[in-house]
Amino acid sequence: MSLKATLKNQKVQASPHRKPIGRVIRDNRILMLMCLPAVLFFIIFFYCPLPGVYIAFTNYNFRDGIFGSPFVGFKNFEFLIKSGQLWALTRNTVLYNLAFILLGNVLQIILAIMVNEIRCSWFKKVSQTIMFLPYFISAVLIGVLAFNILNYDTGALNALIRSAGANPVKIYSMAGIWPFIIILCNIWQQTGYGSIVYFASICGIDSQIIEAAEVDGATSWQRIRYIILPSLKPTFIILMLFALGGIMKGNFGLFYNLIGPANSQLFPNTDIIETFVFRTMMNQNNFATSSAVGLYQSVFGFILVMFSNWVVRKIDPDYALF
Amino acid sequence: MKKNGVKMTASTAVVRIISYICVLFFSLMCLMPFLLMISASFSDEGIITREGFGLLPKGFSLAAYGWVFRYPKVILGSYGVTITMTVFGTILGLFLIAMTGYALQRQDFPFRNALSFFIYFTTLFSAGMAPTYIWVSRYLNLKGSYMAVFLQLLMTPWLIILMKNFARSVPYEITESGKMDGADDFKIFIMLILPMLKPALATVGLFLALGYWNEWYNSMLYLGSAVTYKPLQYYLYSIINTAAQLKSSMAGAAITITDLPSNTLKMATAVVATGPIIFLYPFVQRYFITGITIGAVKG
Numbered sequence: 001m002s003l004k005a006t007l008k009n010q011k012v013q014a015s016p017h018r019k020p021i022g023r024v025i026r027d028n029r030i031l032m033l034m035c036l037p038a039v040l041f042f043i044i045f046f047y048c049p050l051p052g053v054y055i056a057f058t059n060y061n062f063r064d065g066i067f068g069s070p071f072v073g074f075k076n077f078e079f080l081i082k083s084g085q086l087w088a089l090t091r092n093t094v095l096y097n098l099a100f101i102l103l104g105n106v107l108q109i110i111l112a113i114m115v116n117e118i119r120c121s122w123f124k125k126v127s128q129t130i131m132f133l134p135y136f137i138s139a140v141l142i143g144v145l146a147f148n149i150l151n152y153d154t155g156a157l158n159a160l161i162r163s164a165g166a167n168p169v170k171i172y173s174m175a176g177i178w179p180f181i182i183i184l185c186n187i188w189q190q191t192g193y194g195s196i197v198y199f200a201s202i203c204g205i206d207s208q209i210i211e212a213a214e215v216d217g218a219t220s221w222q223r224i225r226y227i228i229l230p231s232l233k234p235t236f237i238i239l240m241l242f243a244l245g246g247i248m249k250g251n252f253g254l255f256y257n258l259i260g261p262a263n264s265q266l267f268p269n270t271d272i273i274e275t276f277v278f279r280t281m282m283n284q285n286n287f288a289t290s291s292a293v294g295l296y297q298s299v300f301g302f303i304l305v306m307f308s309n310w311v312v313r314k315i316d317p318d319y320a321l322f
Numbered sequence: 323m324k325k326n327g328v329k330m331t332a333s334t335a336v337v338r339i340i341s342y343i344c345v346l347f348f349s350l351m352c353l354m355p356f357l358l359m360i361s362a363s364f365s366d367e368g369i370i371t372r373e374g375f376g377l378l379p380k381g382f383s384l385a386a387y388g389w390v391f392r393y394p395k396v397i398l399g400s401y402g403v404t405i406t407m408t409v410f411g412t413i414l415g416l417f418l419i420a421m422t423g424y425a426l427q428r429q430d431f432p433f434r435n436a437l438s439f440f441i442y443f444t445t446l447f448s449a450g451m452a453p454t455y456i457w458v459s460r461y462l463n464l465k466g467s468y469m470a471v472f473l474q475l476l477m478t479p480w481l482i483i484l485m486k487n488f489a490r491s492v493p494y495e496i497t498e499s500g501k502m503d504g505a506d507d508f509k510i511f512i513m514l515i516l517p518m519l520k521p522a523l524a525t526v527g528l529f530l531a532l533g534y535w536n537e538w539y540n541s542m543l544y545l546g547s548a549v550t551y552k553p554l555q556y557y558l559y560s561i562i563n564t565a566a567q568l569k570s571s572m573a574g575a576a577i578t579i580t581d582l583p584s585n586t587l588k589m590a591t592a593v594v595a596t597g598p599i600i601f602l603y604p605f606v607q608r609y610f611i612t613g614i615t616i617g618a619v620k621g
Contacts, residue, residue: 024432030507031425035437038422038477044462045454045474046444052453066456111348117341127349129604134352136603136610137596138536138555144562144592145355148362148375154585156358159374192352196611220337253539260563277451282543287452294450302447322439 053298055291069288076292085276086296093250093272096179100186101243107191109232112198113224131192139253146185146258175269182258182270186251201235202228238312238319245308248301250274273297356600363387363590367583375585386583386590397594399551407472407553408534415476415530416523422477423485424511424519429494438486445479455543466548471540475533481526488522489515525609535599558595562588 025032051066056076058069080086111131118124134142149156150171158168171177205227213223250272259270261279273293281290313320330338358375366381373380390397422441426434448454464470492515500510516523541556552560 028431028433031428031431032433034421034425034508034511035433037418038441038482039437041418041473041477042441042444042479045458046448048461049449049454049457052449052457055453055456065460066453111345114341114345117338118345119338123342123345127345129607130349131345131352132607132610133356133600133603136532136536136599138538138558140538140555140559140562141592141596144558144588145359147562148358148589149355154370154374156375156377159376162374188352188355191348193610217331219331220334222333224337257559274451281452281455287456290452291450294452298447298450305446322442 053291053295055287056295057292058288060288060291072288076288077296080289080292080296086293088268089271089273089276089293090248092270093274094247096182096250096272097243097247099179099183100190101240101247103183104187104190104194105236105240105243107187108195109198109229109236111191111195112202112232113228115195115199116202116228117220128192131195133192134189135193139251139257142185142189142254143257143260146181150181172263173265175266178259178266178270182255185258186254189254197239198232198235201232205231234316237315241308241312241315242321245305246301248273248297248304252278359589359592363586363593365586367586370585383586386586387594389583389587390590390594396551397557397591400554400557400595403468403549403551404535404537404554407468407475407537408531411472411475411534412527412530415481416527419477419481419485419526419530420489420516420519420523421511423482423522424489424515425507426482427486427489428497428507438483441479441482459544465544466546468545468549470544471537471553474540475530475537478533481529484529485519485522485526488519488525492518521609521612524606525612528606528609532599554595558591561591 055066055069057071057073058066059072059075060066060069064070077086115124115128118127147155150158152158152168152170152172155171157171161168171181209227210223213227218226252272252274255270255272255275256278259266259275261283277290277293277297280286280293309321354377357377361377361379362370362375363386364379364382364384365375365386366383367385369380425431426438426441428434449457458470458474459465462470464473496514496518497510500514505513536555537553538555538559541553542559545552545556551557
């Protein structure tokens with residue numbers, strides 16, 4: 001290698017950032033081209049709609065379009081706050097998510113520990129396959145399955161009540177019972193699949209520790225209490241924190257398909273931000289109100305994610321998202 | 323593992339027995355709604371309207387399935403649309419995701435962090451339902467077009483991150499050896515990297531395929547009744563909801579729709595719309611497990 005080339009190489013290695021930008025682009029043009037379709041995809045479907053949040057500050061009408069419609073400032077938000085809708089929606093969304101997260105994670109841990117106790121391998125395999133199944137069906141089908149059990153005329157639950165000689169119940173008009181049904185459906189769908197993460201970390205425990213405990217005569221319960229549970233703590237905390245970061249985001253598919261688009265007597269107990277946003281947009285064509293609620297959700301959701309990521313970074317920077 | 327069964331203390335035995343019972347119970351709970359649906363679809367409409375659904379079919383009948391396929395063009399058309407979208411969407415999406423994921427984990431690619439964040443940011447802040455809807459339907463002019471559904475499901479930030487994490491496990495020496503032979507990055511990706519990413523492709527591909535198969539949301543927003551053949555899950559959605567509508571509007575006029583077995587028909591449609599994925603699922607579930615264990619915690 002000539003002296004000049006060596007020097008040049010050293011220079012490049014010593015200060016790689018000194019490379020002129022045109023050169024960097026030319027050197028990496030193929031890698032950049034490989035990312036181009038994905039970048040275009042996100043520009044078209046996620047970045048381009050962003051200026052549209054301006055609708056939240058207008059009295060949007062179809063004829064004038066986004067930027068032609070009259071500007072009304074924070075009027076849309078004012079109305080939502082004064083009518084108490086924004087508070088009710090936020091409360092429902094957050095409370096449902098809290099129930100999903102807390103109950104869900106606790107049950108997932110319990111399930112993972114129990115599956116780990118099972119020694120019969122075919123039973124383990126078959127039960128796991130069955131428990132994962134609900135996670136892979138569409139939200140529409142969940143609505144169908146629930147309707148099949150709960151409806152007044154032909155539902156399996158009411159068939160059971162009738163055959164016992166009691167009076168059937170109109171579950172689809174009892175608002176108070178729906179929080180329990182929705183939480184139950186969410187647990188039904190998520191617990192099996194969600195337990196895999198915990199199950200994987202149980203399997204990752206050093207087998208020597210467990211064997212040593214067994215030699216010392218530790219019972220199953222002591223093993224769970226003093227080895228397995230403590231080892232799941234970091235996973236639990238991290239998953240909880242990330243879940244809490246998403247506490248403003250609701251599962252539209254689940255709520256919409258369980259309740260249906262028009263069963264308004266249930267809405268006080270079952271309406272979350274997503275279902276409200278969808279309904280005001282599609283049924284009432286009120287794009288301004290819909291956008292206002294959506295923007296409120298995005299802004300607060302953003303703050304919450306940033307905050308939870310900041311906390312995760314404090315605990316263990318390896319797990320932080322960015 | 324078997325050895326510790328020899329000398330089992332009472333407490334260990336109790337924990338085991340409780341575990342077996344609870345896991346069995348929860349498995350049955352997971353399975354029951356499906357069994358109810360299947361038995362309902364094979365039931366006789368007359369008995370169902372009197373007695374309601376049960377765990378076993380009441381008066382075995384294939385009438386509901388007869389109705390599902392009475393106008394076979396509709397349901398087969400829906401199958402056609404969903405299968406076409408699933409196949410092409412999965413292949414195209416998988417290729418683009420793999421290409422991006424590989425490029426974004428290359429340590430010698432100076433823009434990797436900036437581009438990763440550019441993609442990841444879309445999960446942190448989004449315009450929301452209404453602005454997106456207006457943009458896609460009014461400005462991209464995709465209302466009533468299958469493309470509105472097909473394109474929006476092509477990739478997600480989570481799947482790109484998942485692919486990136488998988489691609490990290492391919493040693494950099496392989497890329498380097500390709501460079502030595504004078505291949506450019508795209509050629510290296512196609513010839514050397516793609517064959518090594520098979521487990522990743524299976525995992526990400528299955529998530530993509532599931533997304534297309536279960537799709538109903540974009541169809542509801544952008545297709546509505548504008549297309550002759552609705553994607554399968556959206557077709558199921560409209561059967562459920564129009565049948566309910568039909569019933570509520572008929573009840574007021576005191577007319578009975580004598581022929582239409584609406585209750586069992588809904589369940590038969592649900593079985594037909596879900597069927598293939600349930601049969602396929604036990605064979606592919608291990609890839610989903612890899613997906614969540616690799617992609618769940620670490621971003």
